[in-house]
Amino acid sequence: MGGDGKVFTLAQVSDHNSRKDCWLIINGKVYDVTKFLEDHPGGDEVLLSATGKDATDDFEDVGHSDSARDMMDKYHVGKIDVSTIPKKTKYKPPKQPHYNQDKTSEFIIKLLQFLVPLAILGLAVGIRIYTKSTIH
Incomplete structure (x- = not known):
């Protein structure tokens, strides 16, 4: 598809969260994966659960092949405005008395x-x- 010029906010991408209209954010790029839902080897639920957030970690944790990464180009519709994605906070364990x-x-x-x-x-x-x- 090639949407290099379009920039979307997280709110805009989050609106596309159903089987009939599913968008994902991976590595700062926005992908319309609606047509790929039925063909995804992990099932459509995996993709649907990654909507409304930055799905980069989910994508990378699975360890997709080079061919899967190449396939992404045809679903690319634009970029994400990174200022609209909440910053990840590092986990801080609660303070506890000395053990x-x-x-x-x-x-x-x-x-x-x-x-x-x-x-x-x-x-x-x-x-x-x-x-x-x-x-x-």
Whole structure:
């Protein structure tokens, strides 16, 4: 088709999202793949699910052959105005408290928090018993 001069916005391309009218954005170019839907080896659902967004990653992840890439020229209808495509944001994991892989030190602290007061109590009771027994 060869639509080198035409520039489309994402909104314009997104309107073409049905089996009767299907456009894709791949590598900054817009393709009308409506006539190819039935012939696509992966099925038409794959192509329809890639409408309304930049489908470059989807296309590249599959690993299309050189002949498939050459075939794209006949479906080319124009270019995408890249300023209309939202920027991809890098995933940032949520901040979480530090994870202590060595639980031994944590266990020892909790054990001491239990045993030290118990030892002090035992010592106090022992001293009291001892002093009572030595006074009488």
